[in-house]
Amino acid sequence: MTDPAQHQAAPQATPYGTLPPASPLPQRRPVSLPRLAQMRETGEKITMLTAYDATFAAVADAAGVECILVGDSLGMVCQGLPSTVGVSLDTMAYHTASVARGLHRVQGTAWLVADLPYGTYAESREQALRSACTLMQAGAHMVKLEGGGWTAPTVEFLVQRGVPVCAHLGLTPQTVHALGGYRVQGKTEDAARTLRKEALELQNAGAAMLVLEMVPAALAAEITAELPHCHTIGIGAGNGTAGQVLVLHDMLGVNLGKMPKFVHNFMQDAGSVRGAMEAYVQAVKQGRFPDNTLHAW
Ligand SMILES: Nc1nc(=O)c2c([nH]1)NC[C@@H]1CN(c3ccc(C(=O)N[C@@H](CCC(=O)O)C(=O)O)cc3)CN21
Ligand SMILES: CC(C)C(=O)C(=O)O
Numbered sequence: 001m002t003d004p005a006q007h008q009a010a011p012q013a014t015p016y017g018t019l020p021p022a023s024p025l026p027q028r029r030p031v032s033l034p035r036l037a038q039m040r041e042t043g044e045k046i047t048m049l050t051a052y053d054a055t056f057a058a059v060a061d062a063a064g065v066e067c068i069l070v071g072d073s074l075g076m077v078c079q080g081l082p083s084t085v086g087v088s089l090d091t092m093a094y095h096t097a098s099v100a101r102g103l104h105r106v107q108g109t110a111w112l113v114a115d116l117p118y119g120t121y122a123e124s125r126e127q128a129l130r131s132a133c134t135l136m137q138a139g140a141h142m143v144k145l146e147g148g149g150w151t152a153p154t155v156e157f158l159v160q161r162g163v164p165v166c167a168h169l170g171l172t173p174q175t176v177h178a179l180g181g182y183r184v185q186g187k188t189e190d191a192a193r194t195l196r197k198e199a200l201e202l203q204n205a206g207a208a209m210l211v212l213e214m215v216p217a218a219l220a221a222e223i224t225a226e227l228p229h230c231h232t233i234g235i236g237a238g239n240g241t242a243g244q245v246l247v248l249h250d251m252l253g254v255n256l257g258k259m260p261k262f263v264h265n266f267m268q269d270a271g272s273v274r275g276a277m278e279a280y281v282q283a284v285k286q287g288r289f290p291d292n293t294l295h296a297w
C-alpha cells in the first residue's frame with residue numbers, strides 16, 4: 001500500500017503567488033473485464049451511460065460511470081435521424097475516437113463500448129470482424145451487436161480473435177421495422193423462452209456483456225441469474241440485471257420527441273450535468289433505479 005501523504009506535493013511558488021499543493025492524482029484503475037467480473041461477484045451494480053463526444057465522456061467517467069457506450073442512438077440524438085438504421089460505420093468510428101480522446105485527456109478509467117451499426121455485421125463473420133476492428137482501432141474496448149441466436153457464431157468468431165463482445169436482446173432498435181415499433185419484447189411464454197435460450201447461446205459464444213432492452217423485469221432477472229459470465233445491462237428491463245444503461249440526453253431531460261417510459265430525468269434535482277450523473281450512479285448502485293413498482297412491464 002502506498003501512503004497517500006507521500007504523494008502530497010509541496011506548495012508551489014509562482015509569479016502570481018503560492019499555489020496550494022497539487023492534490024494527488026486519483027488512484028483509479030481502468031475498468032477491465034476482470035474488474036467487471038469482480039463487481040458481479042460482489043453484487044455491485046455496473047453503471048453505463050451513452051456518450052458521443054469527448055467532454056461528456058470525460059465528465060461521465062469522472063462521475064464514476066464504469067462503462068461508456070458510444071451507442072448508435074447517436075443517429076437519433078446527434079444526427080436527427082428517424083431511427084438508428086441510417087448510422088454508418090464511419091460515423092460510429094468518428095464518435096468513438098472522440099470519446100476515446102476525451103477519456104485519455106483526463107486519464108479516463110471507463111470501459112468503452114461501441115455499437116456496430118446496421119448492416120456492418122450481418123453479411124458474414126468476416127464482415128463483422130472488419131467492422132469491429134475499425135471501432136477497436138478508433139479506441140473501443142468492446143463492440144456491441146444486436147440480435148439473437150443467429151449472431152452467436154459471429155460473437156464466437158470475434159471473441160476468439162480478441163474482440164470483446166456485448167450482445168443486445170429484447171427491443172433491438174436496428175430491427176424496429178421488423179418488430180413493428182419500439183415495443184416490449186418477451187411478453188408471451190414462447191417469446192420469453194426464446195429470449196432465455198438466445199441469452200444462454202450468447203454467453204456460450206463468449207459474449208461478456210448483454211444489453212436487455214424493454215423486457216419484463218422478472219424475465220430479465222431470470223436471465224441474469226442464468227448468466228454468471230455474461231453481465232446483463234438493463235434498459236427498461238427492471239432492476240434485477242447486473243447493471244443499467246441510459247441514453248445520456250434522456251437522463252439529462254433533453255430530447256426531440258417523447259421520452260421512453262423507462263427514463264428518469266436525473267438533472268431535475270441535480271443542478272449540474274456531473275451531479276446528475278453522480279445521482280444516476282448512486283441510484284443504480286443502491287438499487288433505487290429503476291423502480292420496479294413504476295415500469296416493470
Ligand atoms: N433518446 C433515445 N433513447 C433511447 O433509449 C433510444 C434511442 N434514443 N434510440 C435508439 C433506441 C430506441 N429506443 C426506444 C425508442 C422509443 C421507445 C418508446 O417509445 N417506448 C414507448 C412505447 C412502449 C410500448 O409501446 O410498449 C414507451 O413509452 O416507453 C423506447 C425505446 C431506445 N433507444
Ligand atoms: C440504448 C442503448 C443500449 C443503445 O444501444 C444505444 O444507445 O444505441
Ligand SMILES: [Mg+2]
Pocket residue numbers: 071072073084115173
Ligand atoms: Mg444501440
